[in-house]
Amino acid sequence: MASNFLKGKKHIIIYGISLAILLVLLNWLKLRLVIIDHAFEVYNGAIALIFTGIGIWVALKLAKPKEKIVVIEKEVMVEKNVGFTMNETELNRLNLSKRELEVLQLMAQGLSNQEIADRLFLSLSTVKTHANNLFDKMGVERRTQAINQAKQLGIIP
Amino acid sequence: MASNFLKGKKHIIIYGISLAILLVLLNWLKLRLVIIDHAFEVYNGAIALIFTGIGIWVALKLAKPKEKIVVIEKEVMVEKNVGFTMNETELNRLNLSKRELEVLQLMAQGLSNQEIADRLFLSLSTVKTHANNLFDKMGVERRTQAINQAKQLGIIP
DNA sequence: TTTCCGTTCATACCAAAGGTTGATTTGATG
């Protein structure tokens, strides 16, 4: 029994000490009230009250607090294009090849054909070819138009 | 005292009834154990245990549940360009003139210098001048860079 | 009034972009 008590938590130890003190107190009460009429009942009532209090105290200390979950919905504004998702439909419609798309994306960032060629390890000629092919597919005549249309179609952020 | 008990809640009444039953039980126990050695201590221990249990029970029943507030964030999509508001701060910083801004906006729509000239009833030379001035002010070298930067700064939809 | 800035335009030159044709290689597809 003693080992069990020692194994418990701090609360259990405190409870044990309190119990000991109370038992002493009760013993004293017993001696004091032994000559009084109905002393036995008064004594039992005191014990009942005190231990009820102890029980309440122990319960409040040890019991997991009941949780009442209050749900508050909070609306958060999110910009639609924060996570840019490519418009696959339009992209497929245009039928751009991998390289053409890459060139288009770099164009939109303001790079010149020569810079795009350097970036993709291509010759200027190749970039021009890709550019012209994608202009044809998009039905435009200038890179600025291609950029403008690509942004509106959601092909580019 | 009795009126106080009646004023309470259902739990209090149940507690009262339990108490009465227990008192009867205890009285019976007292009669049974009165002949046993240390009957008094056993009896008191029983009372202590029982009322501790009652206290715990009462505490658990009556304890106010702690409120746990859970905030659920609900995402609301907002179209990026539904209400385009020009970034006045950046616009002032760049110190673009009226004409330069007009040229920039038409550039962003994919128009050539000649088309811009026709649209604004200007000569090609004038458009070129405005273009170069705004390139200087924006610190760029190509129209595509100007467009890209202007969009990022929120000067253009 | 003078000065400054924006606007307008011209000329000239060079760089970049755009367009065309043709050729080669490579990987996938039937």
Added chain:
DNA sequence: CATCAAATCAACCTTTGGTATGAACGGAAA
């Protein structure tokens, strides 16, 4: 294997864009 699309590059040419310089005009500020 034959074929086709994608990708690569070259050569050539035209158009457009960008830079530099200069000049004229008008309005606003010093």
